[in-house]
Amino acid sequence: MTFVQPEFVLFLTVTLLIYWTLGSVRRQNVFLLAASAVFYGWVHPWMLVLLYASALTDWAAGLVMAQRPEHRRLVLTAAIGLNLFFLFVFKYYDFFVSNVLSTLQVFGMDVPLTTLNLVLPVGISFYTFQSMSYSISVYRGQLQPRRNLVDYMAYVSFFPQLVAGPIERAGNLLGQIERPRQLDAAKAQGAVTLALWGAFKKLCIADSIAPYVDKVFASADPPLLLSLAGAFAFSVQILADFSGYTDMARGTARLFGIDLMVNFRHPYLATSPSDFWQRWHISLSSWIRDYLYIPLGGGRGGFFRSAMAASASLLLSGLWHGAAWHYVLWGAWHAVLLIAYRVIGPYVPATLRHLPGARFAAMGLMFGFTCVGWLIFRQADVSALARLVTHPTLGAPASRLLAGVVAGVALVMASPMVLAMAVERWLVPRFGGAPWAHTTTWAVLVISLFILAADGSRAFIYFRF
Amino acid sequence: MAPVRSSTSASKLGAVLPAAALPLLLLGLAAQGLWSVEHEYQVPWDTSFAPDCPGSRVVVLGNSRAGSDVDVNALAAALHLPAGQVASITVPGTSLPTWYALAEHVVFDRGCAPDVLVVYGALLNFVTVVPARFERENLLAGLRGGAERRPEDASGFAPVWTDLRQRAAQVRDRALRGLTATLAGVISGGAGRATLDAAFDAGLAKASTAPRMPRPTEALSSEGMVLATTADETLVDEIVTLAAAHGARVVFVRGPSMSTGSGPGPSEGLFLEPVMAATGERLRRLGGLYIESFSPGLPAESYTDRIHLNAVAAAAYTAELGRRIEESRVLPAASLR
Numbered sequence: 001m002t003f004v005q006p007e008f009v010l011f012l013t014v015t016l017l018i019y020w021t022l023g024s025v026r027r028q029n030v031f032l033l034a035a036s037a038v039f040y041g042w043v044h045p046w047m048l049v050l051l052y053a054s055a056l057t058d059w060a061a062g063l064v065m066a067q068r069p070e071h072r073r074l075v076l077t078a079a080i081g082l083n084l085f086f087l088f089v090f091k092y093y094d095f096f097v098s099n100v101l102s103t104l105q106v107f108g109m110d111v112p113l114t115t116l117n118l119v120l121p122v123g124i125s126f127y128t129f130q131s132m133s134y135s136i137s138v139y140r141g142q143l144q145p146r147r148n149l150v151d152y153m154a155y156v157s158f159f160p161q162l163v164a165g166p167i168e169r170a171g172n173l174l175g176q177i178e179r180p181r182q183l184d185a186a187k188a189q190g191a192v193t194l195a196l197w198g199a200f201k202k203l204c205i206a207d208s209i210a211p212y213v214d215k216v217f218a219s220a221d222p223p224l225l226l227s228l229a230g231a232f233a234f235s236v237q238i239l240a241d242f243s244g245y246t247d248m249a250r251g252t253a254r255l256f257g258i259d260l261m262v263n264f265r266h267p268y269l270a271t272s273p274s275d276f277w278q279r280w281h282i283s284l285s286s287w288i289r290d291y292l293y294i295p296l297g298g299g300r301g302g303f304f305r306s307a308m309a310a311s312a313s314l315l316l317s318g319l320w321h322g323a324a325w326h327y328v329l330w331g332a333w334h335a336v337l338l339i340a341y342r343v344i345g346p347y348v349p350a351t352l353r354h355l356p357g358a359r360f361a362a363m364g365l366m367f368g369f370t371c372v373g374w375l376i377f378r379q380a381d382v383s384a385l386a387r388l389v390t391h392p393t394l395g396a397p398a399s400r401l402l403a404g405v406v407a408g409v410a411l412v413m414a415s416p417m418v419l420a421m422a423v424e425r426w427l428v429p430r431f432g433g434a435p436w437a438h439t440t441t442w443a444v445l446v447i448s449l450f451i452l453a454a455d456g457s458r459a460f461i462y463f464r465f
Numbered sequence: 466m467a468p469v470r471s472s473t474s475a476s477k478l479g480a481v482l483p484a485a486a487l488p489l490l491l492l493g494l495a496a497q498g499l500w501s502v503e504h505e506y507q508v509p510w511d512t513s514f515a516p517d518c519p520g521s522r523v524v525v526l527g528n529s530r531a532g533s534d535v536d537v538n539a540l541a542a543a544l545h546l547p548a549g550q551v552a553s554i555t556v557p558g559t560s561l562p563t564w565y566a567l568a569e570h571v572v573f574d575r576g577c578a579p580d581v582l583v584v585y586g587a588l589l590n591f592v593t594v595v596p597a598r599f600e601r602e603n604l605l606a607g608l609r610g611g612a613e614r615r616p617e618d619a620s621g622f623a624p625v626w627t628d629l630r631q632r633a634a635q636v637r638d639r640a641l642r643g644l645t646a647t648l649a650g651v652i653s654g655g656a657g658r659a660t661l662d663a664a665f666d667a668g669l670a671k672a673s674t675a676p677r678m679p680r681p682t683e684a685l686s687s688e689g690m691v692l693a694t695t696a697d698e699t700l701v702d703e704i705v706t707l708a709a710a711h712g713a714r715v716v717f718v719r720g721p722s723m724s725t726g727s728g729p730g731p732s733e734g735l736f737l738e739p740v741m742a743a744t745g746e747r748l749r750r751l752g753g754l755y756i757e758s759f760s761p762g763l764p765a766e767s768y769t770d771r772i773h774l775n776a777v778a779a780a781a782y783t784a785e786l787g788r789r790i791e792e793s794r795v796l797p798a799a800s801l802r
Contacts, residue, residue, distance in 0.1 A: 208641065401653050408648035409641075435484035443488030447495040451633040452640075 003199070003248045011039065016255055025180050029154045032177075032256070036159035040123075047121040050086060054128055055156040057082050058135040062145030065138055076139045083128050090120055095323030123163035125320055129287055131156050134170040136291055143170055151178050160252040164245050166263040166283035173258070181257025189438040191254035196445040197420070198247025203453035205413050206241035209233050212406050217379055223395030224388055229403035231375035233410035235367075238374065239267065240417065242281070266421065268370065271362035272345075273338040276370065284320065288313045303342070311335040321377075326385070330377040337369055502632040521552035522796070524572055524579040526564040529557035531585035533773035534720055536783040540583075543787020544796060552579075559600055560586065560593035565704050573711045580797050582708050583790070585718045588741045588759070592699055595691035638771060696743035705751045714795050715753040717745060718786065721774075722762045754795045756786065 015035045022028045041048045061079035065072040088096075094115040104111050134152075137143035146152045155174040161167075216222055216230030246263040253260045263282050270276035277285040289298075296309035311332075318331020352358065379385050394400060431437040523544065525535050532555035541551040554567055564584055572579065584591075693699040701717075708715045719741065745755030765771075767778035774782060790796065 401649060404652040405645055405648045408652070409644060412644060435481070436487055439484045439488045440491065443491040447491060450495075450629075451499070451636050 003195075003202075003245065003252070011035075012252065012255075019256060020183065025178070026150070028181070029150050029177060032154045032159075033150055033157060036154070036157040036162060039159040040157065040162055044121075050090070050121055050124065051127055051157060051162075052153070054083055054086055054131050055153055058131045058156075059146070059149060059152050061135040062138040062143075063147065065135070066145045072139055076135055079135045080132055083132050087124060087128050089116070090124055092319075092323045126165045126167055127156060127162060129284070129320075130167045130169075133167070133287060133291070134174070137170055143174075146174070148178075158253070158258070160249040160256075160258075161260055164242070164249070165281075166246060166249070166261050167287055168260060168283065172261060176258045183255065183257045186433065187254060187257075189435065191251045193251070193438050193441055193445075194254065195248050195251025196442055196449075198244040198249075198251060200445050200448055201240040201244030201247065201417065203244075204448055205416065206237045206244060208452065209237040209240070209410055209413050212409055213237055213378065216402075216406060221384055221387060223399050224392040225394050226399050226403040226406070227375055227379065227388055228371065229407040229410075231371045231378065233406050234378045235268070235371050235374045236410045236414045236417075238377075239264070240413075268367050269363055270366050270370075271359060272341050272366060273334060273369075274341070276366060277334075284317065288317055292316060307339050307342075310338050314338065324380065325382050326376055326380055329382070329385070330373055333373045333376055337373075496629070499629055499632045499636065502635055519577055521550050521577060521579050522546055523551045523581045523583060524568075524577065525551065525553040525555070525583045525585060526567055526572075527555050527585035528559045528590065529555065530587065530720055530773060531555045532557070533769070533775075534779050534782060535583070535585055535718075535786070536776070536779045539780045539783035540787045543784050544791055552577075560590040560596050561700050561704070562593060562596050563600060565700050565707065568704060569707055573707070578711060579713050581716055581790070581795055582704070582713050583716045583718060584704065585720055587720060587722075588737055589692070591717060591719065591744060592693045592737050592740050593691070594693050594698055594700065634771060638765070642765060692737065693740055693744075696740060696747045699740070699744050699747075701744050701748050701753075702751070705748065705753055709752075715748065715751075716756065716790060716793075716795060717748055717753065718756045719745075719759045721758045721782065722760070754790070754793045756789055758782075758786070 015031075019028055019031055019035075022031055037048055040051065057079050061075050064075045068075065097113050097115050101111065101113055134143070134156075138145045151174065155168075155170065155177045158168075158173065158177070161173075213230055213234045216226055216233070222230065243264040250260045250262075261283055265279040265282065267276055267280035270279050277289075293309050293313040296312060297305045298309055299306050314335040315328060315331045317334075318327045318329070321327045321330070375388075376385060379388075395403070427437075523540065523546065525531055525537065525540070527535070532553060535553060537551040537553050538548060541548050544551070554571060556563060556567070561584070564586075568582060571577075572582070705715050745757065748755045763774070763778060763782070767774055767782075769775045
């Protein structure tokens with residue numbers, strides 16, 4: 001089931017009605033656990049087995065670490081190993097095997113290895129990382145292990161954020177699961193507005209741009225200008241799609257009295273790579289920062305060590321998105337950007353930094369680099385990417401026209417999001433508390449959804465991960 | 466105390482009224498605006514499973530698109546067959562599993578003996594292995610001789626909702642087409658639309674989407690359908706075997722899409738393109754014919770709505786389709802006059 005299916009609205013309505021009549025936190029958590037099982041197992045119930053296996057691994061590890069503190073490193077290693085094993089089998093095994101076979105064939109060796117062709121369980125990358133963060137936090141002494149299995153499982157399987165994040169830390173979400181929740185009229189209004197806005201971004205903006213992007217990247221060897229236009233359009237599409245889903249998740253969670261973390265903070269206003277990663281998919285980037293980058297040395301230990309830590313983190317971030325070389329390349333691109341900015345940054349004169357418009361120039365430059373990254377991310381054919389670098393062409397006049405149209409459509413589609421920033425800054429502080437502002441916004445969004453949402457919504461981009 | 470209470474009530478009323486009135490006003494204006502959008506839309510519902518093919522040499526199977534897009538008279542003329550020797554058995558909202566059942570139980574079991582089965586549909590129709598629940602129920606009802614249940618029959622409001630959605634879809638399409646055409650006109654100084662069509666069509670004529678498509682990773686199937694991820698999972702073998710057992714050959718036709726002006730119409734599940742291509746190839750190896758007419762697409766003026774060709778376009782398209790079938794010689798020579 002997804003947020004944009006009609007049956008979800010019915011599911012959510014019934015779930016909320018029951019949830020808020022249950023009274024006690026314990027009953028609510030049992031019910032949340034059951035509702036999440038229905039949501040996630042709607043089409044493929046077997047996927048629940050893997051979800052629960054992963055969750056139980058970390059829950060049990062937390063308890064064992066508390067009872068046997070002298071073995072906690074071993075226990076944590078085993079728990080992380082098992083989680084990563086599940087992820088490897090379902091997501092990376094075929095990629096690994098096909099690359100091994102290709103390499104061996106170059107040397108004339110024929111090994112009897114076959115791919116598994118397993119169906120990728122939706123959300124496995126998200127809930128695995130979320131579950132692992134619990135046992136890591138227990139190991140570090142940041143969190144006491146939980147004995148209440150229902151509360152813990154409700155935390156891992158909480159359906160609004162289960163399949164595409166945000167990747168919540170136990171300190172935030174588990175704490176809220178364990179405490180009584182409240183919902184007042186103002187919070188409910190804000191929740192509905194947020195969810196509708198997310199649906200608008202996904203169904204009206206992302207899904208409208210998608211056919212244009214698809215056509216660009218379905219062409220054989222699109223020229224450089226068209227490719228960049230397609231990448232620009234994709235930058236709008238993926239932000240609208242992913243932040244739209246996140247807003248729907250946060251709005252839905254808020255209706256249950258739970259606040260999920262903000263996952264996007266105007267990422268295309270970033271002025272540098274490190275700024276970008278504090279604005280884009282914040283839950284993943286902070287996870288990787290806390291559990292990989294910092295343990296590898298982070299910003300300490302000299303330039304070389306810091307660069308290695310950053311590179312490993314960003315390569316892993318790329319690989320997290322998918323078992324394919326272009327995702328790894330995307331991660332490598334951002335690693336190169338990060339290191340380059342660190343090297344060149346100190347040499348940029350202060351007078352230049354303080355010129356009027358310098359900040360906008362920095363934003364524009366970073367956005368350009370981000371679009372190049374999206375080109376790598378979206379163009380799955382690595383050889384086509386290589387040809388863009390080795391034989392760049394502007395293309396025929398018709399192709400340049402197409403590039404203009406694609407970019408123009410993307411600009412127009414992005415305008416509601418730009419408008420929303422202005423509304424957030426100037427109108428919300430003034431009118432944000434007024435009921436008429438919320439209901440009018442709902443009416444505008446519902447009308448827009450009815451008219452602009454295409455029949456048969458596309459799958460969320462991040463469901464593939 | 467009374468003045469305080471009445472001012473509190475007044476302030477509450479002052480907050481509630483605009484909160485209710487403004488959105489209702491907007492919704493009313495939107496509904497009235499949508500209702501004023503003109504459209505011609507008629508999907509013929511064929512409620513009968515009655516066979517229409519005795520004496521036919523060619524039987525067309527498919528859903529509502531086959532009913533609108535394939536003009537049986539034009540096809541007969543293109544194949545140099547007498548009028549009445551091309552029959553069409555179509556059921557709206559169906560896919561290949563239903564068409565297989567129609568071939569078995571309506572065509573062959575009731576004594577029809579066509580030389581060619583022309584199976585006409587879209588990508589999703591051909592790669593459907595298990596249809597959605599509604600289609601399954603209707604199929605079973607039809608096979609048992611029961612009445613077909615239309616979605617509109619389920620609720621009195623459903624036809625109004627469907628009608629509004631159709632109008633909304635027209636507004637959306639016009640807006641997107643208008644935006645694309647305006648941008649193209651501004652950038653190119655007027656020659657935009659035709660140049661765009663030609664550029665995209667030319668580009669995609671060279672394109673091979675197969676190497677680019679990611680392996681299907683989506684664990685969720687849409688609306689209860691089960692879709693094939695490889696050609697051998699589709700029903701192509703089954704329908705070819707069935708037809709061959711009755712001396713018929715099979716032609717799969719992937720129908721044209723609507724060109725939006727920026728390229729061919731809505732993407733039909735790009736990750737399924739390799740499955741469609743492999744299915745067509747498999748059909749060819751089994752002695753059938755696969756005709757791919759999805760790309761580069763037809764202009765919007767060819768359609769009554771976004772999906773079904775109008776009569777003029779259908780006649781022209783069918784004439785071309787018939788020419789390709791005739792050239793392939795999939796029809797036995799004795800049937801041609």
